[in-house]
Amino acid sequence: xxxxxxxxxxxxxxxxxxxxxxxxxxxxxxxxxxxxxxxxxxxxxxxxxxxxxxxxxxxxxxxxxxxxxxxxxxxxxxxxxxxxxxxxxxxxxxxxxxxxxxxxxxxxxxxxxxxxxxxxxxxxxxxxxxxxxxxxxxxxxxxxxxxxxxxxxxxxxxxxxxxxxxxxxxxxxxxxxxxxxxxxxxxxxxxxxxxxxxxxxxxxxxxxxxxxxxxxxxxxxxxxxxxxxxxxxxxxxxxxxxxxxxxxxxxxxxxxxxxxxxxxxxxxxxxxxxxxxxxxxxxxxxxxxxxxxxxxxxxxxxxxxxxxxxxxxxxxxxxxxxxxxxxxxxxxxxxxxxxxxxxxxxxxxxxxxxxxxxxxxxxxxxxxxxxxxxxxxxx
Numbered sequence: 001x002x003x004x005x006x007x008x009x010x011x012x013x014x015x016x017x018x019x020x021x022x023x024x025x026x027x028x029x030x031x032x033x034x035x036x037x038x039x040x041x042x043x044x045x046x047x048x049x050x051x052x053x054x055x056x057x058x059x060x061x062x063x064x065x066x067x068x069x070x071x072x073x074x075x076x077x078x079x080x081x082x083x084x085x086x087x088x089x090x091x092x093x094x095x096x097x098x099x100x101x102x103x104x105x106x107x108x109x110x111x112x113x114x115x116x117x118x119x120x121x122x123x124x125x126x127x128x129x130x131x132x133x134x135x136x137x138x139x140x141x142x143x144x145x146x147x148x149x150x151x152x153x154x155x156x157x158x159x160x161x162x163x164x165x166x167x168x169x170x171x172x173x174x175x176x177x178x179x180x181x182x183x184x185x186x187x188x189x190x191x192x193x194x195x196x197x198x199x200x201x202x203x204x205x206x207x208x209x210x211x212x213x214x215x216x217x218x219x220x221x222x223x224x225x226x227x228x229x230x231x232x233x234x235x236x237x238x239x240x241x242x243x244x245x246x247x248x249x250x251x252x253x254x255x256x257x258x259x260x261x262x263x264x265x266x267x268x269x270x271x272x273x274x275x276x277x278x279x280x281x282x283x284x285x286x287x288x289x290x291x292x293x294x295x296x297x298x299x300x301x302x303x304x305x306x307x308x309x310x311x312x313x314x315x316x317x318x319x320x321x322x323x324x325x326x327x328x329x330x331x332x333x334x335x336x337x338x339x340x341x342x343x344x345x346x347x348x349x350x351x352x353x354x355x356x357x358x359x360x361x362x363x364x365x366x367x368x369x370x371x372x373x374x375x376x377x378x379x
Contacts (some may be wrong), residue, residue: 041157086135184292192296193205201222275291301372
């Protein structure tokens with residue numbers, strides 16, 4: 001049963017609940033929504049975050065922007081003992097205060113607590129949901145020379161939690177559907193793609209990616225792994241940077257691609273694509289956060305003759321010759337395949353190069369490779 005809030009807080013609570021659902025779908029609304037939640041609870045600020053902090057990022061009300069920036073910049077945020085304590089004590093109460101988790105001595109002397117005491121004194125919060133087995137927290141803070149949070153504030157926050165959880169679950173389903181739609185779009189171009197969740201787990205593979213799975217690359221315990229140790233180390237580092245490492249904590253440039261070596265066959269190149277735009281915050285209720293695009297170097301894509309005819313006004317014979325040259329055949333081999341003389345293919349090649357505005361055969365082959373992206377144009 002959901003907690004019942006009585007008295008003058010009811011109207012305020014209903015307004016906050018509506019704004020929580022709005023913010024779940026529009027991340028730009030999180031900051032003002034958290035500001036209003038903090039105000040309703042008589043707090044100086046409010047924060048929503050995932051634990052560990054690499055999961056889903058952090059959102060805060062404007063009053064805590066500088067504080068949160070300082071926590072990340074100094075590395076203090078990664079040593080926060082409060083999430084672990086809250087998880088351990090969750091069975092006692094959904095909403096906890098700092099005094100429920102620490103002794104008076106710990107509040108004053110544990111490194112993290114001593115650091116936060118520079119900014120605020122009292123804190124109240126708890127776990128309202130989980131994303132991919134990682135808990136999500138809502139906390140509010142009060143500064144020095146203020147009262148502790150009491151039972152009335154705890155009641156309001158406990159009443160908010162079920163709505164935070166529902167908003168999270170709805171937004172998660174929509175986010176996952178968007179991610180699956182993306183890897184299905186890659187499938188339309190016969191491109192292998194793997195959808196990754198916040199914890200680095202594999203959420204889904206499209207059919208082209210499934211075809212590349214084998215003894216050298218596969219999914220084990222929901223994680224994409226390579227058999228070759230060096231390849232796997234590089235792959236896991238890429239996955240970590242894409243899914244687990246928040247931008248504030250990234251001290252090095254993120255590699256956008258790694259190579260997976262295979263015992264039989266040429267390597268697979270793995271490209272990492274974050275779903276969030278550069279400089280844009282992730283949705284706090286986001287499970288699918290990155291796509292891995294797998295490119296087999298054994299995969300030779302070829303342009304179709306019909307596309308070449310349409311694009312460059314080539315005749316049927318010219319288009320067929322261009323396709324054979326893009327396969328790597330020389331003029332003599334192409335003439336034999338087409339059952340025409342070498343003089344004929346030389347004449348056709350001259351016409352093809354004129355129509356495509358290329359001067360050398362290698363330049364022509366390079367140009368044709370750019371058109372070989374659609375399914376069915378593979379050897």
